[in-house]
Amino acid sequence: MDKVDKVKAAYLFxxxxxxxxxxSHTHLTSLTFCLQTDPQFLSFFSEIAQNRPVxxxxxxxxxxxxxxxxxxxLVYITEPIANNSLDLTNTVTIQNEGxxxxxxxxxxxxxxxxxxxxxxxxKEARRLNVNIxxxxxxxxxxx
Amino acid sequence: MKSFFNVSxxxxxxxxxxxxxxNFLSLMVVSVLLYSSFASNYKDNLISTLNGQSxxxxxxxxxxxxxxxxxxxxxxxxxxxxxxxxxxxxxFDSQMELFAQxxxxxxxxxxxxxxxxxxANMVGDVLFYKRTIVRDNEVLGFLIISAETNSVIAQQKHAxxxxxxxxxxxxxxxxxxxxxxxxxxxxxxxxxxxxxxYVSTSRQYDKRxxxxxxxxxxxxxHGVNSLLRAAQxxxxxxxxxxxxxxxxVELRTEQLYIRANYDSLTQLPNRHLLIEKLxxxxxxxxxxxxxIAVMFLDLDRFKIINDSLGHDIGDKVLIxxxxxxSDILRKDDSVCRWGGxxxxxxxxxxxxxxxxxxxxxxxxxxxxxPMLINGHQLHISTSIGIxxxxxxxxxxxxxxxxxDTSMYQAKQQGSGQYCFFDHKMQIExxxxxSMENKIRSAIDNESFNMVYQPQYSSNSEELVGLExxxxxxxxxxxxxxxxxxxxxxxxxxxxxxxxxxxxxxxGQISQWQKSNRQGITVAxxxxxxxxxxxxxxxxxxxxxxxxxxxxxxxxVEITENTFISSTELAVQSILKLKELGLSIAIxxxxxxxxxxxxxxxxxxxxxxxxxxxxxxxGRGSTNDGIVAAIITLGRSLNLTTIGECVETKHQLRxxxxxxxxxxxxxxxxxxxxADEVREKLAPLSS
Numbered sequence: 001m002d003k004v005d006k007v008k009a010a011y012l013f014x015x016x017x018x019x020x021x022x023x024s025h026t027h028l029t030s031l032t033f034c035l036q037t038d039p040q041f042l043s044f045f046s047e048i049a050q051n052r053p054v055x056x057x058x059x060x061x062x063x064x065x066x067x068x069x070x071x072x073x074l075v076y077i078t079e080p081i082a083n084n085s086l087d088l089t090n091t092v093t094i095q096n097e098g099x100x101x102x103x104x105x106x107x108x109x110x111x112x113x114x115x116x117x118x119x120x121x122x123k124e125a126r127r128l129n130v131n132i133x134x135x136x137x138x139x140x141x142x143x
Numbered sequence: 144m145k146s147f148f149n150v151s152x153x154x155x156x157x158x159x160x161x162x163x164x165x166n167f168l169s170l171m172v173v174s175v176l177l178y179s180s181f182a183s184n185y186k187d188n189l190i191s192t193l194n195g196q197s198x199x200x201x202x203x204x205x206x207x208x209x210x211x212x213x214x215x216x217x218x219x220x221x222x223x224x225x226x227x228x229x230x231x232x233x234x235f236d237s238q239m240e241l242f243a244q245x246x247x248x249x250x251x252x253x254x255x256x257x258x259x260x261x262x263a264n265m266v267g268d269v270l271f272y273k274r275t276i277v278r279d280n281e282v283l284g285f286l287i288i289s290a291e292t293n294s295v296i297a298q299q300k301h302a303x304x305x306x307x308x309x310x311x312x313x314x315x316x317x318x319x320x321x322x323x324x325x326x327x328x329x330x331x332x333x334x335x336x337x338x339x340x341y342v343s344t345s346r347q348y349d350k351r352x353x354x355x356x357x358x359x360x361x362x363x364x365h366g367v368n369s370l371l372r373a374a375q376x377x378x379x380x381x382x383x384x385x386x387x388x389x390x391x392v393e394l395r396t397e398q399l400y401i402r403a404n405y406d407s408l409t410q411l412p413n414r415h416l417l418i419e420k421l422x423x424x425x426x427x428x429x430x431x432x433x434x435i436a437v438m439f440l441d442l443d444r445f446k447i448i449n450d451s452l453g454h455d456i457g458d459k460v461l462i463x464x465x466x467x468x469s470d471i472l473r474k475d476d477s478v479c480r481w482g483g484x485x486x487x488x489x490x491x492x493x494x495x496x497x498x499x500x501x502x503x504x505x506x507x508x509x510x511x512x513p514m515l516i517n518g519h520q521l522h523i524s525t526s527i528g529i530x531x532x533x534x535x536x537x538x539x540x541x542x543x544x545x546x547d548t549s550m551y552q553a554k555q556q557g558s559g560q561y562c563f564f565d566h567k568m569q570i571e572x573x574x575x576x577s578m579e580n581k582i583r584s585a586i587d588n589e590s591f592n593m594v595y596q597p598q599y600s601s602n603s604e605e606l607v608g609l610e611x612x613x614x615x616x617x618x619x620x621x622x623x624x625x626x627x628x629x630x631x632x633x634x635x636x637x638x639x640x641x642x643x644x645x646x647x648x649x650g651q652i653s654q655w656q657k658s659n660r661q662g663i664t665v666a667x668x669x670x671x672x673x674x675x676x677x678x679x680x681x682x683x684x685x686x687x688x689x690x691x692x693x694x695x696x697x698x699v700e701i702t703e704n705t706f707i708s709s710t711e712l713a714v715q716s717i718l719k720l721k722e723l724g725l726s727i728a729i730x731x732x733x734x735x736x737x738x739x740x741x742x743x744x745x746x747x748x749x750x751x752x753x754x755x756x757x758x759x760x761g762r763g764s765t766n767d768g769i770v771a772a773i774i775t776l777g778r779s780l781n782l783t784t785i786g787e788c789v790e791t792k793h794q795l796r797x798x799x800x801x802x803x804x805x806x807x808x809x810x811x812x813x814x815x816x817a818d819e820v821r822e823k824l825a826p827l828s829s
Contacts, residue, residue, distance in 0.1 A: 007211070014209040017279065054279060115211065135206035139215050 001040050007116050008109060009045040012076055012094060015107055016054050016061050018136035019092065021073075030060040034072035034091070036079055039065070077101050092128055106132075107140075119143060155329050159321055166317045167310075174306040181302040186292075189228060190263045193272035193288050196226065201276040201286050204234055208242060208276060208283040216243030223247075228290040230269070234276075235285040242284060256285035268292045331360045335367065348375035406480040408458055409465035417479035417487055421539040424491050425532050434493040438503065439528040439546035440468075442510070443558035444671070444704070445484035448521060451675035451712045457484075459516045460523065467509040471502065487543065493531070496563075503527050503561035511559050519711060526553040527561035535564050548572040555629055558704075579634040581617070582627055586639050591615050593647050594814035595665065597823070598785060598807045601799050606823060608664040610700070610807060611648045612814050613640070638673045645669075645686050649697065651817050653690040659824040666698040666728055671705035675712055680719035687723070694724025700751065702730050714745060721746045728785070733773055743780055750777045752803070754788030760797045767797065774801045 012033065021028050033049065035042045042065055049061040066075060069086060076094045080101045093102050097110035097119075106128065108119040119141040125132050200219060207216035216234050223229045223245045231252050234243040239256050246252070258264075259273040270290045276283040331352075338350055348371045352364040404416035412420065421437065428435040442464065449457035461484065468478045468486060475491040490502055510525040528550025530542045545564040551572065553562035585591055591613050598608035615622045631637045648667050656662045673679055687694055699720055705713050717727050728749035733756055752773050759766040770786075777784040786798040789808030798806060815823065 011210060017209070018206065052279060052281065117212075118210075133206070135203070136210075139206050139210050139212045 001044060004111075004116065005037075005041055006044060009041060009048055011109065011116060011118065012045060012074075013048045013052070013061065015092075015094065015136070016059075016074065018133035019074075020131035020133065021059070028057060028059055030062060031073040032069065032071055033061050033063045034066045034069040034075040035063055036066040036075070036077050036081070077105070090128060092125070092130060106130075117141065155325055155332075159318075159325055162321050163314065163318055166321075167314055170310050170313050174310050178299075178302050178306045182299045185298045185302070189270065189290055189292075190272070192226065192228070193263065193270065193290055194274075196223070196229070196232075197272050197274040197286050197288050200232060200234070200288070201274050204243070204286065205276055205278050205283055208234070208236055209278070211236075211242075213243050217245070219243070220245035223288070226290075230289040230291050232289075233287045235287070237282050237284050239285060252289060254287055254289070256287060259287065265292075268296070331356065331364070335364070338367070342371070342374075346378075348372075348378055409462055409480050411465050411469070411486075412477065412479040414479060414481050414487075417477070417481070417489070418539055418543075420477055420479075421489055421542065424489055425539055425542070427491065428532055431492070433491070434531050434533070436490040436493050436499050436529055436531045437542050437546040438488040438490060438499070438506070438561075439481070439530075439543070439550040440486040440488065440506065440510075440525045441550050441554065442484035443524045443526055443554070445523060447672040447675045448523065449484075450672060451677070451716075452517075452519060456516055456519065456521075460514060460521060463514050463516065464510060464523075464525075468506065471505050471509055473502075476502075487546070496531075499529055499531070499563075503529060507559045507561060524559035526550055526556075526558065528553055528564065529561060530564040535566075545569075551575065551633060554633060575630055575633075578622075578627060578630045579636070582631050582634065582636050582640070585615060586636060586643060589643065590617075591640070591643065591647075593644065593651065594816055595820050596807055596814045597812040597820075598666075598805050599811045601786075601795075601803050601806050604806075604811070606663070607805060608666065608698070609815075609820065610666040611644065611668070613644055632670065637670045638676075641669050641673050642682065645683065646689075649686045649690040649692055652692045652696050654817070655821060655824055656692060656696070658821055661824070662693065662696040663820075663824060664696050664698050664726065666700045668700045668730060671701060671713070674699070674701055674705055674716050674720075677716075679716060680723060683720060683725065684723050695726065698726040698728050698749065700728045700730040703732060703734070717746050728783075731787075733769060742776070747782060749783040749785055749805075751785040751787055751807075754808075757786050757788045757794055757798070757808070758790070760794045770798075770803075771801050774798075774803050777804075778802060 012035075016031060016033065021031070031054075033045070035045055037045075042063055046063040049063055053060050064072075066072070066077070066086070067082065069075075072086065072088060072091045074092045074094065075088055078096060078099060081088075088102065092107070093105045094107040094109065095102060095105040097108055100108070104121060104124045106121050106124045108121070110117055110119065117140075120132055120137060120143075122132070122137075122142055200223075203219050204216050207213070207219065220232045220234060220243055223232045224247065229245075229247065231244060231246045231248075233241060233245075233252075233254060235256050236242045244251070254271070256273060256275075259271050261273050261275055264271040264273060268291070270292055272288045272290070274286045274288075276286060334352060338352060341350060342348060351368050351371060354361055354364045354368060356364065404413060405411065406413045421435075424435045427433070442460070445457065445460065448460055461480070464486065465478070465480065468488060472478055472488070473490070476489060478486060478488045481487045488502070488506070490499060493499060506527060507525060510523060514521045514523070528546045528548060530545035530549060532542055535542060535545050545568075548568045548571075549562045549564040552565075552568050553560040556562065592615075594612050594614050595609040596612055597606050598610060599605060600607045613624050613628075615624070615627060628637070628640075631640050644667060648665055652662065652665055676682075683697075683699075687697065699717075701713075701717075720727065726748040727746060728751050729745075729747055730751045731753040732750045734753045750773060752770055756766055756770045756773075760770060761767065774784045776782075783804045784802075785805040785807055786794070786803045787807050789795055789798065789806045789810045791810060794808075795806055795810055
């Protein structure tokens with residue numbers, strides 16, 4: 001697993017820390033992060049998320065492969081989606097620039113000057129009724 | 144400090160210094176506390192600032208670290224430029240790799256998180272603040288902020304300066320205000336000190352303090368004013384007392400001066416003042432080339448008056464004499480009482496001896512005039528010795544001595560005489576002194592002997608009496624009574640000598656009486672001052688009793704001068720002798736100053752015509768007339784007359800013709816010794 005994927009896995013986990021789910025998810029204790037990645041990536045992510053509850057609510061992040069998921073609070077899409085039965089309309093989506101398989105993505109990862117950066121679609125986030133921390137916004141390219 | 148406690152330092156100065164010292168100490172403590180608090184606060188504030196800043200940076204840089212956004216991190220840290228104390232801010236990731244930084248200076252500092260503990264770290268003058276960035280219990284990185292403490296030091300200096308300025312200003316203000324206040328407060332004390340100094344230096348108590356105050360100082364001032372009033376009154380009393388004392392001292396001094404320099408009886412200068420005047424007079428005479436004479440006066444027969452009439456009369460005589468002398472004085476002359484009956488007159492500015500002769504004569508005349516004192520008519524005279532400067536001596540004491548010596552010479556010449564000093568007198572004076580001593584020894588050793596001049600009846604030419612005559616045989620030969628008797632009189636030895644004579648003669652009469660059985664009257668010459676002694680009759684009676692002889696065998700011979708000094712007293716004394724049974728003869732009659740009218744009342748038995756008249760008998764009618772008159776007088780007064788010094792038959796015949804009763808002299812017999820007398824008397828007894 002290359003360094004970029006590791007960074008991406010860390011970014012994905014870190015995103016969960018700057019998203020306030022309070023308005024859409026009351027009494028939230030866990031989030032399901034669906035990953036459409038290879039198992040190595042998923043495993044690495046799971047390793048990161050394991051035993052690391054997020055935020056003051058101590059929300060537990062559980063990572064599952066998209067194909068195996070029944071519900072996704074967050075989803076990382078890296079290739080076209082095969083499982084059409086899964087409703088991702090209310091899911092915070094994360095895609096890579098140039099490989100966008102869903103019409104919208106709250107987070108769009110891209111590289112600049114050999115650094116992994118991201119873009120946030122605030123409109124999509126508002127639609128999903130999630131608040132994204134300004135801390136994150138100041139790092140991101142927003143639209 | 145030692146000088147600060149010096150007693151001469153002003154109390155108020157000490158007080159001011161003490162207040163300033165206390166204030167200074169208090170202000171120092173406050174300043175130190177303030178300064179410490181300020182410095183401490185400033186440091187804490189800086190740490191607190193760094194804490195807050197690091198906290199802010201830590202919170203804000205979490206996302207940058209999480210998403211490896213150095214750019215945003217650098218932007219964030221660059222905000223430190225607004226805090227001038229911050230030197231640099233370094234953000235390290237969790238691997239302690241430098242992630243982002245801000246450096247105020249170009250030279251980046253090389254630090255690592257491992258070097259520091261979390262929180263403030265002081266390395267030298269530099270403050271490092273380390274904060275570990277944690278999120279969800281995960282260390283995201285490390286933040287190190289370094290701040291310069293120069294600002295702290297600057298602030299400390301600033302604070303110190305402020306504190307010092309405040310301290311100095313406060314001290315200055317304290318000094319000025321205290322000084323002013325002290326002046327205001329101590330003004331009355333200063334007034335009091337000024338007054339005390341005024342009183343202590345001037346010894347005046349006339350000033351007062353203002354007592355309009357109603358406080359304690361006012362009470363003090365009231366008290367001080369009361370003390371001053373009391374002191375002023377006391378001073379007034381003291382001044383009055385002192386003035387009285389000074390007047391008294393002045394009076395006493397004057398009295399003492401008068402007492403020391405003037406004779407209390409006559410008010411004339413005494414010998415002390417006289418010597419001063421004489422010394423001054425000699426100086427003046429030396430300078431002015433003039434003469435000054437010392438006239439030494441001694442009153443003749445004064446001792447008789449004093450002894451017989453008493454000191455009161457004697458004192459009055461002296462006063463009278465002093466008045467006479469004062470009247471005679473010329474302008475520049477002075478007179479003093481030398482002592483006893485001696486006076487000294489200084490005659491200054493003498494040009495010729497004639498002037499001294501004139502003065503001496505006037506004195507003799509004035510003193511010779513009879514004085515009526517307490518009913519007594521007194522006849523005295525004076526003998527004057529005169530010594531002249533520069534002729535006789537240049538020394539005051541010696542000049543006085545010379546005048547005294549010449550006075551004795553004058554006395555030898557008889558009463559009422561004056562005599563100028565001659566250097567031969569000195570030899571005579573020495574001889575007289577030697578003679579005095581010899582007489583004194585002779586009296587003690589009974590070296591005198593008596594001879595007896597027979598007296599014969601003019602008609603029967605029989606021995607009817609004797610006159611006792613004193614003789615003095617010495618190793619160098621006989622000494623004439625005419626020489627030693629006056630010396631004995633002047634030396635005050637005559638009475639003692641006379642008493643010896645009385646005893647000797649009475650004893651002799653007794654012996655003759657025993658061998659002869661028929662007594663013979665012996666005349667004894669006695670001096671007037673012995674006769675005048677109130678106790679003399681008793682002395683005489685004792686002598687008669689001692690030798691067991693009848694009084695009629697003793698005849699007392701006195702001179703006319705006995706009556707001159709005080710007739711009454713002489714009469715009283717002679718009356719007492721008469722009562723004892725003694726007969727009285729007046730010796731040398733005709734040469735003295737007898738008052739013939741008074742002679743009839745005198746209790747006398749015999750008149751002895753003076754030998755000078757007898758020796759001139761037949762040579763002049765006047766002399767013969769006097770002798771005849773004396774014999775007639777004696778006969779008319781029923782007195783026995785004796786002719787003395789009869790040496791020729793011619794003289795005897797004249798006296799027999801004139802009716803003189805008794806003849807005495809060499810014509811019949813020279814003076815006989817006691818044994819010769821006894822032989823002469825023997826035939827009578829047979």
